Amino acid sequence: MNFKEVIATALSENCPLSAPEIEELLEVPPNPEMGDYALPCFALAKHLRKAPPLIAQELAEKGGFPEFVDHVETAGGYLNFFVDKSFYVAEILGRVLEEGARYGSTRQGEGKTVCIDYSSINIAKRFHIGHLSTTVIGNALKHLYTFLGYRVVGINHLGDWGTQFGKMIAAYLRWGDKAQVEAGGVDALSQLYVRFHEEAEKDPALEEEGRMWFKKIEDGDETALSIFNWFKELTLKDAQRVYDMLGITFDSYAGESFYNDKMDRVIDELKAKELLVESQGAYIVPLDEYNLPPCLILKRDGATLYATRDIAAALYRKDTYDFDKCLYVVAYQQNLHFSQWFRVVEKMGYPWYKDLEHVAFGMISYEGQTLSTRKGVVVYLDELLERSVEKALAIIEEKSPDLDDKEEVARQVGIGSVVFMSLFNNRIKDIDFWWDRALNFDGETAPYVQYTHARCCSVLRKAGEWDKGEVDYGRLCDGEALEVVRLIEAFPGVLQEACQRNEPSLITRHVVNVAQAYNKFYYEHRILQSEPGEKQARLALTWSVKTLIASALGLIGVAAPERM
Incomplete structure (x- = not known):
């Protein structure tokens, strides 16, 4: 049962708003002494032309509330609902016991179908x-959308194009x-790349040689493609070790x-629709109407850009x-880039431009150091994960x-710690590991x-065997x-909001709250040593928490x- 929905439906009989509109207004008070749910009547004032406290009082007097509402109280402009606790607990935990790991799914x-473009590693690096x-934000979103019934296509848009190859x-x-x-794998390729630049400083003609080989890749030269594809295989083999550690697939x-x-x-399509404009030998799509700089499509030498x-990728994925x-799922430094080409798709006349979304995130630093490949401040992910596992093992020992x-x-624990910390704060915030x-x-950690x-x-x-069907939920009415x-009840709504905002940190923070609340319960109440009725009820609560956390x-x- 969705308690808010049922209460909203009852209230709609005496309100100028629809049940869904009222459900949106219903809140969970910060203090349980103020009720289990509350309706702020301020939004009704302009419709009924009355003061919010008077509206709350009149709604209370009209009644007609669901049977599970024990009583209502008014406080200022709020109408507070107090639910029968035994019924409430039975409804929530009964649902978890019945649905198990599917609780919260829809x-x-x-x-x-949802396409998620994430990780996008660079070849030969x-x-x-x-x-x-x-990588971890995209993976979490893939799990979340799948859990909510979507078909999800996980795409690793490899960085495998450019003169560097x-x-x-x-x-x-x-x-x-x-x-x-x-x-040597990727390390050997990196060493060759470094040597190329060292030698090119002495012999600038090497730069032209590099451009010539990239042109051969573009033209489909058999030798060039053979070596290029081999480089990709070596890179993906190296990356696959990390993906396997993280349990991530594409x-x-x-x-x-x-x-x-x-x-x-x-x-061709941009030209046909007269959207492409020449500018100093290059070709752009002007975006003045959006107060954006023009989107560069072709460089002076005819080369394409990101x-x-x-x-091209968006058109292919839609088709x-x-x-x-x-x-x-790309860092916030690319905000302008995505704003520009999303608008180009709109100008091309494709209504699905509105279905393109940049899921931006902040930068990551390591123990106070800003990462920089050029300055040599680099932390390789496989080494980070392996070190985390070693540290976790030392703690467990x-x-x-x-x-x-x-x-x-x-x-x-080690790998979970790295992932959890990456997903704990709002994704747009920078992370210092x-x-x-x-x-x-x-x-507030994975461990x-x-x-x-x-x-x-x-x-x-x-506890051994216990009967899930014989639970006296009235034994779980303590604070x-x-x-x-309450936190278990909120879980499905958290998943909905996390999906709407593409924000996995909502799940991460909520599961911390659940763990903290259960540990407080665990320390305050005996479970295995309690009398049979209480023991059954407390085991039902424990099983529900275990299931939700997993x-x-x-x-x-x-x-x-x-076991830990």
Whole structure:
């Protein structure tokens, strides 16, 4: 049952607003003593031409509320609803016990497709911490939209186009050794690239050689493509280790090079629609009506740009997947870029331009240091994850030396800590990664939530068999239990808001709140030593918390160990 919806429906009989409009207004008071739900009557004042306190009083007197409403009270311009606690707990926990891991899921996305463009690593470069946010945010959104019934297409739009690849081929043919590159992987390719630039300073003719090899890639030269595709295979093999550690998969690896033969459609269409304007030898689409700088489509030498390729990719994705929404999980520095080419798609006459959305996020630093490849301040993601696992194992060895399968638990905690910290704050905020914060077992962290899940599992193991069908929910009307139940009730709404805002941090923060509320309940009330009726009820609450925590962590890409 959706309590807000039922209350709103009853109120709509005596209000000028519809039930959905009233449901939007209903709030959960910050203090339970003020009621379980509250209707601010200020929005009704202009319709009824009365003071909000008078409206609240009249609605209270008219009554007609659902049977589960124990009583109502007015306070200023608010009408506060107090729900029968036993009924409330039975309704919420009964639903969780019935639905299990599907609690909070919906079929709202049935028949709809969402494309999510995320991670987008660069070929011939190691996977570093700068790609962490796009990777874990995109993965969390993929899980969330799937959970809500959507068909989701996860796309890794590889950075695999540009003159640098011609330079790498030139460097490999001059100084490379196939066996050494196979063994060294991306590191060996990076060393060749660095050497190319060192040698080019002495011999500028090398730059032309690099451009020549990239032109061969563009023209489909067999030798150039063979080496280029080999570089891609080596990079993806290296990246796959990181994706495997994170438990992340993609449905498409179509990168920039994939759209090389799809550019003409964009350019021809822009010309046909008289949108392309020559400017100092280059071609642009003016965006004056949007107060934006013009979008550059072709450079003076006829080369395409990111915008050209992104438009080509959007057209291809719409034709191929017929998406209802296409998300681009890219750092906020690209805000202008996306604003520009989204508007170009609008000017081209495609109504689905409104379904394109830039999911921006902040920058990441490491223990106070701004990352910079040029300055040598680089943290490679595989090394970060491996170090986190090592640190987690050291903590587990100290706290739980007799724990079975310590290595696997350390892997789940170590990797989970990195992901959780990346998803804890609003995605637009910058992140400064610190070990002592990420691996803290007492803070707002993955280990804290994971330990709460393990605690629930431990209680249930010790309890043995118990009957989920025989629960006296009236035994869970104390303040600590009710706070847990309120947070459980709020979970589906949190998922809806996280989806609407493309904001996984809402889930991360909510599961911390659930863990904190349950731990307070755990310390205040005996569970296994309580009398049978109370024990059954408290086990039902514990099972519900365990299930919700595992579900929430799974949605953000974090494991839920059963023992810690």
